[in-house]
Amino acid sequence: MRKTTKTGLIAGAALLALVLVSAALAERYGRAQEMGGPVALAQAIAYAPPVLWEPSAEAEAEIDIAPLPLPFALPPGVVSAVFVEDSTGPDDGASRLFASMRAHGIDLHSARGSPFGLIAPADVVILKINAQWDQRGGTNTDLVRAVIREILAHPDGFTGEIIIADNGQAQFGSAPGGGGSLDWARNNAEDQSQSNMALIRYFQAQGHRVTGSLWDVFTRTRVQEFSEGDMRDGFVVEDFVRPTGITVSYPKFTTEFGTHVSFRHGIWDPATRTYDSESLKVINMPVLKSHSLFQVTAAVKNYMGVPSDWLTRGPGRAHNSVGTGGMGTLLVETRLPVLHITDMIWIGPDRGPRVDFHAAVRTNMIAASLDPVALDYWTARHVLMPAAARLPGGRAAAMNPAGTTPGTFGHWLRLSMNELLAAGVATTMDPAQMLIVRDGVAQ
Numbered sequence: 483m484r485k486t487t488k489t490g491l492i493a494g495a496a497l498l499a500l501v502l503v504s505a506a507l508a509e510r511y512g513r514a515q516e517m518g519g520p521v522a523l524a525q526a527i528a529y530a531p532p533v534l535w536e537p538s539a540e541a542e543a544e545i546d547i548a549p550l551p552l553p554f555a556l557p558p559g560v561v562s563a564v565f566v567e568d569s570t571g572p573d574d575g576a577s578r579l580f581a582s583m584r585a586h587g588i589d590l591h592s593a594r595g596s597p598f599g600l601i602a603p604a605d606v607v608i609l610k611i612n613a614q615w616d617q618r619g620g621t622n623t624d625l626v627r628a629v630i631r632e633i634l635a636h637p638d639g640f641t642g643e644i645i646i647a648d649n650g651q652a653q654f655g656s657a658p659g660g661g662g663s664l665d666w667a668r669n670n671a672e673d674q675s676q677s678n679m680a681l682i683r684y685f686q687a688q689g690h691r692v693t694g695s696l697w698d699v700f701t702r703t704r705v706q707e708f709s710e711g712d713m714r715d716g717f718v719v720e721d722f723v724r725p726t727g728i729t730v731s732y733p734k735f736t737t738e739f740g741t742h743v744s745f746r747h748g749i750w751d752p753a754t755r756t757y758d759s760e761s762l763k764v765i766n767m768p769v770l771k772s773h774s775l776f777q778v779t780a781a782v783k784n785y786m787g788v789p790s791d792w793l794t795r796g797p798g799r800a801h802n803s804v805g806t807g808g809m810g811t812l813l814v815e816t817r818l819p820v821l822h823i824t825d826m827i828w829i830g831p832d833r834g835p836r837v838d839f840h841a842a843v844r845t846n847m848i849a850a851s852l853d854p855v856a857l858d859y860w861t862a863r864h865v866l867m868p869a870a871a872r873l874p875g876g877r878a879a880a881m882n883p884a885g886t887t888p889g890t891f892g893h894w895l896r897l898s899m900n901e902l903l904a905a906g907v908a909t910t911m912d913p914a915q916m917l918i919v920r921d922g923v924a925q
Contacts, residue, residue: 561916562852562915564857564860565919569847571827575625576631578921578922579823579848586917590632591638593638601633601763604642606763607643608743608745610764610784611647612767613650614655614835617656618842619835619837619838621768622670622828623681624827625823625848626767643741645692645695646678646693648696651787662698662787664677670828679694693738693739701717701790703717709757717732717734723798727797727807729799730816731793731794731800732789733788745788766823767825768783770826771834772832772870776804778858778891779834781854782854805894810900810901813901813902824850824857824858825848827847828845831869832875853908855899855909862881862891863882883895892911896911
């Protein structure tokens with residue numbers, strides 16, 4: 483782990499600002515929710531150009547930066563691998579997915595003999611799901627259950643903690659009054675009563691440290707870091723707007739097991755007054771569906787469940803920045819997931835992000851990648867667009883990840899990708915640079 487100084491960006495000409503931020507992010511290579519927008523929100527507002535604020539001297543701070551994962555072997559010319567498996571949810575699809583990854587050099591478990599392992603035995607793992615919507619709008623709980631089982635089956639014995647989490651932003655969503663829930667009555671699963679809280683109770687009854695944190699509960703509470711002496715649950719918020727139009731914010735909280743988690747810095751130890759960044763891992767688990775405003779919501783857009791939309795209202799409002807690349811900034815400036823797993827067992831090709839049971843289309847597929855952009859490109863192009871094309875309304879064209887027109891999925895996905903590239907993260911939107919592994923076989 484290394485230290486770096488966060489350099490203030492001077493508001494001015496747009497071109498100069500872009501040059502400055504690219505240089506800053508490239509230097510800081512490792513810094514490196516689904517929040518359903520209101521249907522009535524005008525497209526012009528969401529894509530309004532960002533207002534840049536000049537950060538004060540107080541914004542200059544040293545932050546811990548975890549190193550990027552070591553690269554694994556890929557064929558010449560390939561930047562990212564996308565692994566696709568058939569799965570109904572309760573079947574062994576997740577096991578086959580991880581076996582396929584392991585056969586190509588990526589092991590879910592960091593253990594002796596693993597060429598590239600993601601999760602160590604004592605890690606704290608956040609499963610960043612979509613919990614803002616009930617029915618088919620949230621991450622399939624059969625898949626969540628399967629991923630938890632795979633983590634717990636660590637060959638060295640898993641002694642860490644698993645946290646199912648999301649920020650439904652306490653607005654919109656399926657809950658009365660808006661927002662998300664970990665205990666919906668109607669869930670995306672074969673057994674529709676199987677909520678994320680039911681999973682938590684099930685695994686806890688077996689003696690496992692599995693818990694949940696619904697960040698809606700404190701999404702309106704602005705706090706300081708643990709290192710500043712603030713032990714409250716809440717969101718840490720920067721006091722300036724990034725060139726992509728986002729004011730970066732992130733949660734910090736204490737679990738029921740007494741684990742102090744800073745999404746940006748890692749696990750806080752009050753005794754030593756230090757953070758352990760490397761022991762905090764995030765697995766991003768979106769559900770693939772359409773979005774009324776941003777056309778497609780999947781791995782990159784699922785990070786809208788990390789910031790507080792309430793505390794960033796104004797020029798740097800998080801949700802408004804999706805169309806200008808803000809989720810890429812958020813990925814880089816908070817914490818990069820070690821893996822992205824997209825739930826495509828049921829998809830929502832129309833009228834998303836809400837997906838009622840009757841509006842969902844069953845595809846029985848899941849996919850994973852270290853690269854959220856490549857994953858979104860492939861899943862949107864080969865799964866969501868064909869399903870949308872069979873429906874009236876002509877939405878499929880706007881979902882094209884190769885689109886370049888403002889308002890299309892491809893336009894804002896590229897802006898997000900540029901933020902990752904500037905930070906030194908391997909990512910691509912070029913199909914020629916993707917290795918697609920389908921049911922264990924490289925295509």
